[in-house]
Amino acid sequence: MKLAEIRDVVFGYGQTPVLDRLNVQIGTSEFIGLTGPNGAAKTTTLKLLLGLLQPQRGRVELNPTGPKGKPLVLGYVPQNIASFNAGFPSTVYELVRSGLYTRKRWFGLLPAAEVARVEQVLKQVGMWEFRKRKIGELSGGQKQRVCLARALVLEPDLLVLDEPTTGMDVEARSSFYDLITHQVQHHGRTVLMVTHDLEETLPRLTRLLVLDKRIRFDGSPQEFQERMDLRTNNVTLPLYCCYDDEETKPRAAVQEGVL
Amino acid sequence: MFEMLQYGFLQNAFLAGILIALVAPVIGVYLVLRRQSLMADTLSHVSLAGVAVGALIGVYPMVTAMVAALIGAILVDTLRRSFKAYSELSIAILMSGGLASAVVLMSFNKGASRGFTSYLFGSIIAVSQTDLLIMAGVVVLCALFFWFFWRPMYVLTFDEETAQVSGIPARTLSLAFSLLAGLVVATAMPIVGVLLVSSLMVLPAAISLRISRGFTMTIWIAVLTGLVSVLGGLTASYQLDIPPGGTIVLLLLVILVVVLLVKRLFSRAGAASAGTERELAN
Numbered sequence: 324m325k326l327a328e329i330r331d332v333v334f335g336y337g338q339t340p341v342l343d344r345l346n347v348q349i350g351t352s353e354f355i356g357l358t359g360p361n362g363a364a365k366t367t368t369l370k371l372l373l374g375l376l377q378p379q380r381g382r383v384e385l386n387p388t389g390p391k392g393k394p395l396v397l398g399y400v401p402q403n404i405a406s407f408n409a410g411f412p413s414t415v416y417e418l419v420r421s422g423l424y425t426r427k428r429w430f431g432l433l434p435a436a437e438v439a440r441v442e443q444v445l446k447q448v449g450m451w452e453f454r455k456r457k458i459g460e461l462s463g464g465q466k467q468r469v470c471l472a473r474a475l476v477l478e479p480d481l482l483v484l485d486e487p488t489t490g491m492d493v494e495a496r497s498s499f500y501d502l503i504t505h506q507v508q509h510h511g512r513t514v515l516m517v518t519h520d521l522e523e524t525l526p527r528l529t530r531l532l533v534l535d536k537r538i539r540f541d542g543s544p545q546e547f548q549e550r551m552d553l554r555t556n557n558v559t560l561p562l563y564c565c566y567d568d569e570e571t572k573p574r575a576a577v578q579e580g581v582l
Numbered sequence: 583m584f585e586m587l588q589y590g591f592l593q594n595a596f597l598a599g600i601l602i603a604l605v606a607p608v609i610g611v612y613l614v615l616r617r618q619s620l621m622a623d624t625l626s627h628v629s630l631a632g633v634a635v636g637a638l639i640g641v642y643p644m645v646t647a648m649v650a651a652l653i654g655a656i657l658v659d660t661l662r663r664s665f666k667a668y669s670e671l672s673i674a675i676l677m678s679g680g681l682a683s684a685v686v687l688m689s690f691n692k693g694a695s696r697g698f699t700s701y702l703f704g705s706i707i708a709v710s711q712t713d714l715l716i717m718a719g720v721v722v723l724c725a726l727f728f729w730f731f732w733r734p735m736y737v738l739t740f741d742e743e744t745a746q747v748s749g750i751p752a753r754t755l756s757l758a759f760s761l762l763a764g765l766v767v768a769t770a771m772p773i774v775g776v777l778l779v780s781s782l783m784v785l786p787a788a789i790s791l792r793i794s795r796g797f798t799m800t801i802w803i804a805v806l807t808g809l810v811s812v813l814g815g816l817t818a819s820y821q822l823d824i825p826p827g828g829t830i831v832l833l834l835l836v837i838l839v840v841v842l843l844v845k846r847l848f849s850r851a852g853a854a855s856a857g858t859e860r861e862l863a864n
């Protein structure tokens with residue numbers, strides 16, 4: 324089942340196009356990593372998908388319903404959002420509960436089952452003991468876990484994460500990725516995550532997208548590794564060595580002496 | 583002390599003060615968290631231009647001040663989106679524009695300059711029954727707004743993009759909030775004065791943010807701080823014959839300093855006891 328589709332999208336800031344004929348389809352229960360060089364428009368792609376930006380050409384289509392036949396629910400964790408708002412006077416519990424305040428839940432009592440889910444997701448991300456703490460008192464990794472819990476509380480069908488592990492140490496990163504993997508494998512959610520951390524994420528992903536103005540690689544992590552391994556003797560190759568686009572790849576690689 | 587309340591003008595001033603203290607700090611908390619602390623200042627300068635227009639064309643000044651503040655709020659919101667990378671630029675542009683217009687408009691009406699002084703610095707004799715009615719209306723409007731929208735406002739204040747993804751009409755809500763802030767600024771003017779109205783919004787928020795543990799608590803502490811400062815400031819203003827706006831703001835600053843000192847003492851004491859516990863454990 325297709326949850327979302329980006330079709331022939333062109334987008335630019337001012338006169339400079341940053342995305343040119345972007346095509347992506349997102350299905351169910353996928354753990355998709357989105358990577359690419361700096362300035363490759365990864366965050367822009369997420370914002371287009373979420374409707375925060377409008378394409379100049381092409382279309383972004385979200386399936387009206389999720390895999391369970393109910394209206395499609397989106398979850399979003401922007402980059403470094405909790406650290407940016409470290410001074411926000413909220414307890415962990417208040418912030419996670421705010422994930423329930425969508426269009427239909429502006430006033431009146433929240434359904435008991437949904438309020439119970441706040442406790443459930445806080446336990447899932449290991450932050451229940453910290454529920455009365457102010458978010459500013461948490462570490463970077465804990466803040467990101469809280470923001471993840473806030474996105475999970477509505478049980479999203481499609482969870483979009485923008486470099487969620489920035490600033491975390493190796494241990495915190497690994498445990499964060501385990502959490503996400505659990506959400507895909509046991510709750511059937513689809514996750515689209517911007518990442519530069521391929522070493523840690525590749526074994527967990529089901530699909531990798533390499534973006535550089537358009538999609539340059541779209542395949543399984545195994546295909547990606549095979550493609551990179553063919554050209555290296557334990558040398559770390561630049562990302563563009565995996566590009567499907569044969570025109571750009573060899574020229575750039577030859578210039579840098581890696582092919 | 584309570585004998586001063588036998589005067590009608592003081593009853594009006596206290597009633598007005600209570601009404602303002604109920605809403606200004608709430609708006610202030612949201613302004614500070616949305617990184618728009620200077621917006622109240624901007625709107626007050628624009629409101630002053632409205633007062634000058636009112637005096638010039640013979641319309642009740644608070645009404646023209648409110649209209650000017652509403653226009654100012656729309657412009658702040660529009661300019662903020664035009665200068666996304668430098669959003670504070672919209673504040674600077676409107677603040678200077680508002681003050682410049684007020685000064686020029688006032689020069690056309692030299693006889694009214696004495697009245698303008700009371701709008702600049704606040705006056706406890708400036709509050710009329712009509713002002714009180716308008717203030718009460720604005721308080722009711724604020725109460726209704728936050729009753730219906732405090733949940734989406736919370737999400738919007740934490741992060742506008744997540745709010746949009748959650749289906750909250752972020753732009754409309756943000757504009758409605760700016761308009762409400764404009765109304766509160768314009769109605770608070772007669773008592774606190776244009777130059778100090780933003781302090782009554784921002785300082786209670788600053789105090790509250792230092793001591794509260796949750797969002798709801800932040801709002802309540804800010805309102806309580808606002809009430810204490812307004813009632814204390816008005817009393818001192820009457821007893822010592824000094825301007826009310828300045829007195830209220832100075833009282834708020836004293837509260838802020840005391841809160842900061844007490845917090846520092848507590849954190850030092852906490853660190854010292856943690857150190858002793860560690861030593862004992864070793």
